Amino acid sequence: MGNELASRVAAAMWADDSASAGLGMRLVSVAEGTAELEMTVRDDMVNGHGIAHGGFIFTLADSAFAFACNSRNLVTVAQACDIVFIAPAQRGDLLVAEARQRTQYGKNGIYDVTVRRGDDVIAEFRGRSRQLSGTIVKEDS
Secondary structure, eight states, X not given: OOHHHHHHXXXXXXXXXXXXXXXXXXXXXXXXXXXXXXXEOOGGXXXXXXXXXXXXXXXXXXXXXXXXXXXXXXXXXXXXXXXEEOSOOOTTOEEEEEEEEEEEETTEEEEEXXXXXXXXXXXXXXXXXXXXXXXXXXXXO
């Protein structure tokens, strides 16, 4: 298992993730139970208040959560997620979402994702995951 497998899983997932790629996200790193993605707030991501729409921040955090909870090559989906917005993000900001597994119990897991702009925390996201059957990549490939 290990981080080499996590990287192979991430590459396979990224190849089919047109949502994250279409929003300009970049996969920075992945390891067992962790992932880091980044995204620059574009003009089309700004709401009527002139700040980043919360849905885009949530999506960045959710994508980091997905890469972290699938990093062990077990098909895993979200059961529930919530987010607390702490500070606004602005047009042009580079946002970084860092996901970390907090605990695993049976087929369920809890992950926390912190979204930052530099040293400033923008949002805190918590995701609850559920493992399904199957794997993302074949272990012998």
